[in-house]
Amino acid sequence: MARSIDIKAHDGGSFTGYLAEPAAGKGSAKGGPGILVIQEIFGVNKVMRDICDGLAAQGYVALCPDLFWRQQPGIDITDQTKEEWDQAFKLFGGFNLDLGIEDLKSSLAVLRKLPGVGGKVGxxxxxxxxxxxxxxxxxxxxDAAVGFYGVMLQDHLDEAKNIRHPLMLHCATEDKFTPKEAQAKIAEALKAWPLITRYDYVGNDHAFARVGGEHYDKAAADLANQRTMDFFRKHLG
Structure with a gap:
């Protein structure tokens, strides 16, 4: 079952999120884990909604909040045209990272309180x-976090010392948005932290797991998705 819900921002106003819940009888009577799904630069589009629906089919309550609401609510575009790419990059350029984190914290708090969520949240x-x-x-x-081909992580390596729960990162070795020098810097800086697990996908470009995308690689995507689900089962229960 899927629906839109309202989320109150910490500084006033509200935004929406796409919520997918397991079918009746899928989870336990006390509820199960929740997963906060974080959008790409194309908004809460079909790709993100399908991810949420897929997680719900496996027994998770999945919520994908609209993080571009401060610029333009309801962004739902694809990666199929130049015009959409131009719009996506404009939104990315105007995105306030710190406010985005606060909006995600607000979304996380809402997710934890939903009736169907009785366990940990990733x-x-x-x-x-x-x-x-x-x-x-x-x-x-x-409680656990997974990042697929995250951009600009090299700008935040000093924050790794604050990590208290498991983190998994899926990295594409040919990622056009993360130069080789940056990849090496990230790998070197994060290898000392036992809570962080990194996987390199050799020969793959950015967005190798985006179904329908130019660089989609089913084998790599299936492997990354399986590792992700095993990770969540282990750390969320």
Whole structure:
């Protein structure tokens, strides 16, 4: 079952989130884990909604909040045209990272209180969302976090010392948005932290797990998705 819910921002106003819940009888009587899904630069589009629906089918309560609401609510575009890419990059350029984290914390608090959530809560993000998933591991009480090809992680390596719960990162070795030098810097800085697990996907480009995308690689996506679900089962219960 899927629906839209309202989320109150910490500084006033509200925004929406796409909520997918397990079918009746799928979870336990006390509720199960929740997962906060963090959007790419294309908004809460079909790709994000499908991810939420897929998680709900596996027994998780999944919530994907609209993080572009401060610029333009309801962004729902694809990666199929230049015009949409231009719009996506404009939104990315205007995105306030710190306010985005606060909006995710507000969303996390709402998710924890939903009737169907009786256990721990994790987060998974893609692209911009991968960066935010890393920062949520650094700045929030999320129980487990997964980032797919997060951008600009090299700008936040000093925050890794704040991580208190498990974090998994899926990294594409040919990521056009993360130069080789930055990849090496990230790998070197994070290898000392036992709560962080990194996987390199050799030969893959950015967004290798985005179904329908130019660089989609089913084998790599399936592997990353399986590792993600095993990770959540282990750390969320």
């Amino acid at each position: 987060t998974v993000g893609y692209c911009l969302g991968g960066r935010l998933a890393y920062l949520m591991a650094c700045r929030s009480d999320v």
